[in-house]
Amino acid sequence: MQKFRNIAAFSTIPSYFTLDPNQISARNPHKAQNFLRGKWIDSHKYQTIIDPLNGEPFITVPDVQDKQELQKFIDSAKECPISGLHNPLKNPQRYQLYGEVCHKIAAELKKKEVHDFLVRLIQRVVPKHFAQASGEVVVTERFFQNFSGDQPRFLTRSFNVAGDRPGQQSSGYRWPFGSCAVVAPFNFPLEIPSLQIFGALITGNKVFFKGDSRVNVVMEQMLRLALHCGLPATDVDMLFGNGEATEFILKQGNFRNTQFTGSSKVAEHLTKVLNGKIRIEDAGFDWKILGPDVPDVDTQNYVAWQSDQDAYGSTGQKCSAQSILFVHENWVKAGFLDKIKQLASTRKLQDLSNGPIITWNNTQIKQHIDNILKIPQSKVLFGGQELKNHTIPSIYGAFEPTALYVPLDQIQKNKAVTTELFGPFQIVTTYSSDQINQVLDVINNLENHLTAGIVSNDVNFLRHVQSNTTNGVTYSGIRARTNWCSPKSLVWTMWRSKRSRYRHS
Known part of the structure; x- marks a missing residue:
């Protein structure tokens, strides 16, 4: 039995709902309907959905x-x-x-x-x-x-725009x-x-x-x-x-x-x-760059916390999850890699800070990791192991939050490095100031450009990276993140402009 934040059995469930999320189970399955x-x-005809935590059939759809x-x-x-x-x-x-x-x-x-x-x-x-x-x-x-x-x-x-002559205007709807x-x-x-x-x-x-x-x-x-x-x-x-x-x-x-x-x-x-x-x-193979300027310790801790959230929040199952992290050597010297390792170690199945991986099973994940570890000088920074003592069904993945180091000059030589693993997984590499254009070359050759983060307050560094990259959303500044996209982007896709020209006699 997994432990969750205490949401007691509901004393009052609004009448328009037709189930109790605490009670649905193999003995008490919910039957969904089309509308x-x-x-x-x-x-x-119906399909059975199994509980991703224990494999029991608990919903029919x-x-x-x-x-x-x-x-x-x-x-x-x-x-x-x-x-x-x-x-x-x-x-x-x-x-x-x-x-x-x-x-x-x-x-x-x-x-x-x-x-x-x-x-x-x-x-x-x-x-x-x-x-x-x-x-x-x-x-x-x-x-x-x-x-x-x-x-x-x-x-x-x-909106309205003046026409070419009196009595004429262009209206946009x-x-x-x-x-x-x-x-x-x-x-x-x-x-x-x-x-x-x-x-x-x-x-x-x-x-x-x-x-x-x-x-x-x-x-x-x-x-x-x-x-x-x-x-x-x-x-x-x-x-x-x-x-x-x-x-x-x-x-x-x-x-x-x-x-x-x-x-x-x-x-x-x-x-x-x-x-x-x-x-x-x-899909998004989303990148984050830590620039050359390393702030005070408190801000370093925040950047590490945000990096952990970006890579492993929701078990890494976000289109805007941090997939690859470029760490400037100054951050390495400041102990940044140790900070994110420690934060990742606190994630556990019991509170669902780490959980089932819905679209990759353990066999697929292990094979992906093994392929990357064949690259010269690559290594496991942390994680890389299957979870133990759990009841997650085998059709789903159950893995520790994982980070693999791959040398910068090896990233573009193996497509597996930039293949998105939709789970608690990221690639980490390091670079020096004179390698920034090599970093940009890697970034600009990625297939998907969804979100990105540029962690720096160095104006010249920000301008150089921003002006030479393209993304759907780019977060910039010392507290930059890779997620989340603006909700407005989910709305504006459902209209089109219509322009009508009215002529009045």
């Missing part, structure tokens, strides 16, 4: 494969006009409606019993430390706070796509889909949602909360199903935009299948 055209529906059942989701998507359910010129009162819905959802999420319910449910399906799971709920609550009241209207603010799809990953089962789905709904789209079946029970319960708060029931459909079923719907549903978050391999496949009508947030 279509405003109704919760069962399926002819629909496994829709029958094309007649899938066709119902396609038909529902096609019912939405290309002008959306609302836009600045059609049904504008729905902006106010969504402002009120977001206000009510934020108020619910602020309640302790709702917050704790969602934290515990997240921990059951993708085990992570209380602070990590709680942060996910809090960020989601603040998103709904931000888009309460008049904010949906302000989000889609229009934030226009919905119409029917959209959101495909979300396992690692943030509440935050990512909530922000993306409601970013689409607020701006007038109808949404088809498909989450990872292993964790999608979280969004099943979140959708029940949203419906309780006044979400129009026919604005969103939700499917539990496999990749083949999802692809069938995406291809036949004629969605004008699909928001995909997940692996780069699947992202590239869907880009071809959907003819480019897709927005992607995929």
Whole structure:
């Protein structure tokens, strides 16, 4: 039995929820449902989800494969006009409606019993430390706070430009796509889909949602909360199903935009299948550089703590997790490597500061480590061993937080070094001031450029690195991190600009 932060059995669970996260088990499994055209529906076929901490079957979810059942989701998507359910010129009162819905959802999420319910449910399906799971709920609550009241209207603010002659002007509108799809990953089962789905709904789209079946029970319960708060029931459909079923719907549903978050391999496949009508947030082999300026001891300790969080928070299962760390020799002399080793040693399964690795098993992880250790002068800095005395099923990984040292001049010679291991794992290398351009060469040859951190207050160093690299998000300064991306980036993908030229006689 694992030990968790004390969230006692809930004395009051809101009536719109349909399970108790403390009680679901092999003896008391939860049966999830799909949501279509405003109704919760069962399926002819179900899939069993096992508890990632002990391997017991504890949730059954629909496994829709029958094309007649899938066709119902396609038909529902096609019912939405290309002008959306609302836009600045059609049904504008729905902006106010969504402002009120977001206000009510934020108020619910602020309640302790709702917050704790969602934290515990997240921990059951993708085990992570209380602070990590709680942060996910809090960020989601603040998103709904931000888009309460008049904010949906302000989000889609229009603009006007003077025309070429009297009586003429150009007006730009934030226009919905119409029917959209959101495909979300396992690692943030509440935050990512909530922000993306409601970013689409607020701006007038109808949404088809498909989450990872292993964790999608979280969004099943979140959708029940949203419906309780006044979400129009026919604005969103939700499917539990496999990749083949999802692809069938995406291809036949004629969605004008699909928001995909997940692996780069699947992202590239869907880009071809959907003819480019897709927005992607995929893999990131994220880097951090410690510059030549070493601050006082307290700040060094903070930088070490942040580095530990970036690499190993949520068991390293973040798209923005620190994958490679470039440590200036001045930091090495100051004992930085010893600091991060000590911090990593405090992570344990008992409090979920380290946990199951969902997409890599131990055999795959061990093989990856062995491949890197074949590189000349590479070595294990810390970790590198399987966890002991646990009940995590073998389909998942269970490994110590790990750091491997690879010499700077060897990194580009072996592709395994820059292959993302989605777990508690990072590459560490060292460099001197006269090697900074070699560091930049390594960085600029990485395949994915998602997030990065430049830990320095040296203005010239910051300017040199910033001006010679490209990333989705770069954090700069002595307290720089690699995660997290702005929630706004999860919203802005679900509208398009529409410019209309009005001519008046």
